[in-house]
Amino acid sequence: MRSEDIAKLAGVSRSTVSRVMNNYPNVPEETHRKVMKVIEQYRYEPNTSARVLAGKGTNTIGLFVVSIADRQSSNRIYQNNYFAPFVDAIVDTANSLGYYVLIHTVYTQEDFAKVRQAFLQRRIDGGIIVGTQTNIAMVREIAGLQAPFILIDYDVSEITDNQLDQNYMSIINTDDYAGAKEAVAHLISLGHREIAMIAGRANTYSGRQRFQAYVDTLQAHDIPFKESYVLTGEFLKQKAYDEVKRLIRNGERPTAIFSANDDMAIAAMEALREEGLHVPDDVSIIGFDDVPVADQLAPRLTSVRLPLYEMSKEAVHTVTAMCERRQVAFHTVQFPTKLMIRESCKEL
Amino acid sequence: MRSEDIAKLAGVSRSTVSRVMNNYPNVPEETHRKVMKVIEQYRYEPNTSARVLAGKGTNTIGLFVVSIADRQSSNRIYQNNYFAPFVDAIVDTANSLGYYVLIHTVYTQEDFAKVRQAFLQRRIDGGIIVGTQTNIAMVREIAGLQAPFILIDYDVSEITDNQLDQNYMSIINTDDYAGAKEAVAHLISLGHREIAMIAGRANTYSGRQRFQAYVDTLQAHDIPFKESYVLTGEFLKQKAYDEVKRLIRNGERPTAIFSANDDMAIAAMEALREEGLHVPDDVSIIGFDDVPVADQLAPRLTSVRLPLYEMSKEAVHTVTAMCERRQVAFHTVQFPTKLMIRESCKEL
DNA sequence: TTGAAAGCGCTAACAA
DNA sequence: TTGTTAGCGCTTTCAA
Numbered sequence: 084m085r086s087e088d089i090a091k092l093a094g095v096s097r098s099t100v101s102r103v104m105n106n107y108p109n110v111p112e113e114t115h116r117k118v119m120k121v122i123e124q125y126r127y128e129p130n131t132s133a134r135v136l137a138g139k140g141t142n143t144i145g146l147f148v149v150s151i152a153d154r155q156s157s158n159r160i161y162q163n164n165y166f167a168p169f170v171d172a173i174v175d176t177a178n179s180l181g182y183y184v185l186i187h188t189v190y191t192q193e194d195f196a197k198v199r200q201a202f203l204q205r206r207i208d209g210g211i212i213v214g215t216q217t218n219i220a221m222v223r224e225i226a227g228l229q230a231p232f233i234l235i236d237y238d239v240s241e242i243t244d245n246q247l248d249q250n251y252m253s254i255i256n257t258d259d260y261a262g263a264k265e266a267v268a269h270l271i272s273l274g275h276r277e278i279a280m281i282a283g284r285a286n287t288y289s290g291r292q293r294f295q296a297y298v299d300t301l302q303a304h305d306i307p308f309k310e311s312y313v314l315t316g317e318f319l320k321q322k323a324y325d326e327v328k329r330l331i332r333n334g335e336r337p338t339a340i341f342s343a344n345d346d347m348a349i350a351a352m353e354a355l356r357e358e359g360l361h362v363p364d365d366v367s368i369i370g371f372d373d374v375p376v377a378d379q380l381a382p383r384l385t386s387v388r389l390p391l392y393e394m395s396k397e398a399v400h401t402v403t404a405m406c407e408r409r410q411v412a413f414h415t416v417q418f419p420t421k422l423m424i425r426e427s428c429k430e431l
Numbered sequence: 432m433r434s435e436d437i438a439k440l441a442g443v444s445r446s447t448v449s450r451v452m453n454n455y456p457n458v459p460e461e462t463h464r465k466v467m468k469v470i471e472q473y474r475y476e477p478n479t480s481a482r483v484l485a486g487k488g489t490n491t492i493g494l495f496v497v498s499i500a501d502r503q504s505s506n507r508i509y510q511n512n513y514f515a516p517f518v519d520a521i522v523d524t525a526n527s528l529g530y531y532v533l534i535h536t537v538y539t540q541e542d543f544a545k546v547r548q549a550f551l552q553r554r555i556d557g558g559i560i561v562g563t564q565t566n567i568a569m570v571r572e573i574a575g576l577q578a579p580f581i582l583i584d585y586d587v588s589e590i591t592d593n594q595l596d597q598n599y600m601s602i603i604n605t606d607d608y609a610g611a612k613e614a615v616a617h618l619i620s621l622g623h624r625e626i627a628m629i630a631g632r633a634n635t636y637s638g639r640q641r642f643q644a645y646v647d648t649l650q651a652h653d654i655p656f657k658e659s660y661v662l663t664g665e666f667l668k669q670k671a672y673d674e675v676k677r678l679i680r681n682g683e684r685p686t687a688i689f690s691a692n693d694d695m696a697i698a699a700m701e702a703l704r705e706e707g708l709h710v711p712d713d714v715s716i717i718g719f720d721d722v723p724v725a726d727q728l729a730p731r732l733t734s735v736r737l738p739l740y741e742m743s744k745e746a747v748h749t750v751t752a753m754c755e756r757r758q759v760a761f762h763t764v765q766f767p768t769k770l771m772i773r774e775s776c777k778e779l
Numbered sequence: 780t781t782g783a784a785a786g787c788g789c790t791a792a793c794a795a
Numbered sequence: 796t797t798g799t800t801a802g803c804g805c806t807t808t809c810a811a
Contacts, residue, residue, distance in 0.1 A: 085803095085805085086805065086806095087804080087805095095782090096782045097782085097783095098782060098783080098806080099781065100805095101805070101807080102780095102781090102806095102807095104805095104806095105806080109780065109781090110781095111780070114780080126547070126551070128547075128548055129804080130484070130552060130804050131480070131553055131554050132479070132480035132481070132483040132484045132489075132553060132804080132805085133484055133804035133805035133806085134806070135480040135805090136478070136480045136481055136786090136788065136789085136803090137786080137807080138786095138806060138807080139805085141480075143533070167515035167518075170518065171515075171536075174536055175536055178536060178545070183535065183549070183554065184534050184535070185491070185531050185532065185533055186532050186533075187522070187526055187531065187532070188519075188522055188523055188526060194526075197526070199474070199476075200476055203476035204477065204479040205478050205479055205480060206479050206531065349727060376724045376727060379697060379724060379727075379728060380727060380728070381728070433787095433788060434788065434790095435788080443797080444798045444799080445788090445789080445798090445799095446790080446791080446797070446799080446800095447796090447797065448789095449789070449790055450790095450797090452789095452790095453790080457796065457797090458796080459796070462797090477788080477789065478788050478789070479789095480787085480788080481787075481788035481789035482788080482789050482790070483803090484787090484789070484790090484802095484803045484804065484805085485788080485789045485790040485791080485802080485803055486789090486791080486802095486803070487789085
């Protein structure tokens with residue numbers, strides 16, 4: 084069924100059908116009703132490709148999830164404790180605004196070609212990129228596409244320093260620094276001074292911020308920084324697990340561990356258990372992200388909550404506003420975190 | 432940059448550019464190279480809408496997640512322990528086959544209009560629907576769209592009984608009956624005879640199969656069926672929690688509970704704990720789905736594993752094959768389940 | 780208020 | 796082997 088068919092059935096021209104479909108004001112109510120009746124009767128839906136080709140938007144946004152896990156890893160699909168709620172919230176919000184969401188996962192540098200393609204092939208009006216590792220070349224390229232996009236978790240200063248075209252870009256972050264500071268300060272307030280950290284990837288903004296806050300907060304409380312207490316977890320369960328095992332077997336005995344994300348904290352708990360150490364009696368642990376399961380573990384994990392839903396909503400609202408030219412200025416938001424105190428930390 | 436621009440730069444016609452882009456055989460290597468060079472230099476990507484309008488496929492499949500949770504529920508996004516791996520696996524598989532995925536969540540009857548729209552507007556070449564509740568009218572309507580689609584978890588006999596057009600349809604299930612039977616038999620083999628069940632929704636195929644297997648297996652072992660032992664959990668955490676509390680407060684004391692999914696099993700564990708009952712010492716529990724967290728709980732949850740990744744792969748391969756006319760026949764597959772024995776069940 | 784017609788960027792049948 | 800040309804189904808300008 085094409086607009087021409089509807090036009091014939093309603094006794095009008097294709098133009099009028101189009102005007103009705105697009106709610107143009109210069110259609111008398113009578114005509115509108117007449118055409119609408121046929122449209123509904125035949126459940127006519129205009130062909131998206133045709134309307135896009137004729138100049139309309141796609142009403143679709145791209146969601147690109149840059150994953151740190153291997154494509155090969157067979158349990159990769161179980162590693163997205165962090166991303167799933169994002170995807171969920173973004174899809175929902177977009178849907179509720181009448182947008183479709185084209186989703187693509189990115190594992191390799193070559194996969195990035197796919198995000199460029201999606202824009203260049205005009206499959207989407209705008210995009211949201213989550214999980215980006217520092218990659219100014221990539222960001223510059225996307226910025227050059229002149230299509231609206233949002234980066235979630237990216238260093239704003241890197242954009243400004245490199246004088247990128249900011250007209251189509253926005254950045255949404257959480258206040259990772261403040262969140263991490265609060266977490267470490269919490270441990271210190273419980274009497275801990277031997278605090279190890281399982282660090283995230285240094286090539287992500289959040290990874291760097293959380294680590295820097297750890298360093299600074301120790302210093303602010305006159306606690307010496309120990310190199311051996313810094314574990315490189317890279318945000319990966321397995322890495323964290325191995326590092327914690329190594330730490331313990333080296334005879335190190337921190338009384339507390341601050342983990343840059345919950346997945347690693349969970350892996351750490353497992354490693355500690357296997358080494359005969361009890362959480363929180365022997366070692367206190369704080370995670371980051373407050374993934375859904377944090378509250379279902381034994382002991383329930385103390386963690387820094389990120390307002391993922393609000394962030395996703397903001398991302399979708401911003402990108403669609405940009406798509407519709409309702410908003411043009413470069414814009415960055417930083418959402419506050421919240422320390423969720425549960426059972427995994429003990430006062431010394 | 433349009434194909435015409437490329438044509439000019441390469442000194443050929445648009446047709447030749449098109450032939451190169453589509454890997455037509457009748458282009459001499461020389462010409463191919465010449466054109467390719469310009470294409471790569473300018474990073475030309477053909478406009479998707481134009482090629483679709485000219486008769487090509489969209490290279491996009493729709494993924495429709497029919498959710499049982501409320502759109503309103505603030506913690507809805509945390510309720511998708513089951514769907515997240517599906518989405519993940521489907522997106523990945525599709526991406527690896529060169530397909531994009533358009534994802535949409537469906538909460539209400541009206542939302543179903545969106546899946547029809549996606550097809551009718553020709554946004555997608557085919558679709559996968561997961562989480563469908565029995566809704567023969569809906570299935571009939573989609574079948575009438577003459578576009579390939581896959582139903583995951585749907586009663587095959589309902590399709591055949593209703594004589595639906597099967598030319599564009601396939602169904603992928605797990606052997607829920609066998610899985611549930613194995614789970615209940617496991618409890619019985621541990622000496623349990625007082626076995627309650629938290630049932631899923633009766634309007635889903637898996638919900639019905641799991642329940643029927645419970646009934647049949649009890650009977651096969653001469654264990655009387657007790658109406659009061661059937662809790663209506665509807666696959667929802669909250670419902671299950673409330674029902675378990677009610678059961679216990681009514682003074683009922685089953686020694687084991689078989690739950691139709693893990694989310695409800697987790698809720699049950701919480702409810703039992705609050706009632707002062709210990710798992711597995713006082714009550715044994717088996718879940719279904721084997722969600723990622725099942726292995727991280729305390730005690731680690733015994734559960735029936737579904738091969739989600741394989742199912743997703745199969746779904747994507749089938750739907751793309753149908754889109755490309757490589758496969759046309761109606762086709763249904765049933766994947767085997769596997770009982771993962773962990774710590775939540777005790778021998779009496 | 781409405782219709783005719785041009786054009787969006789591509790593919791494919793046809794002709795050369 | 797290559798180019799010309801006619802659509803694909805819509806929106807929108809222009810003219811009536």
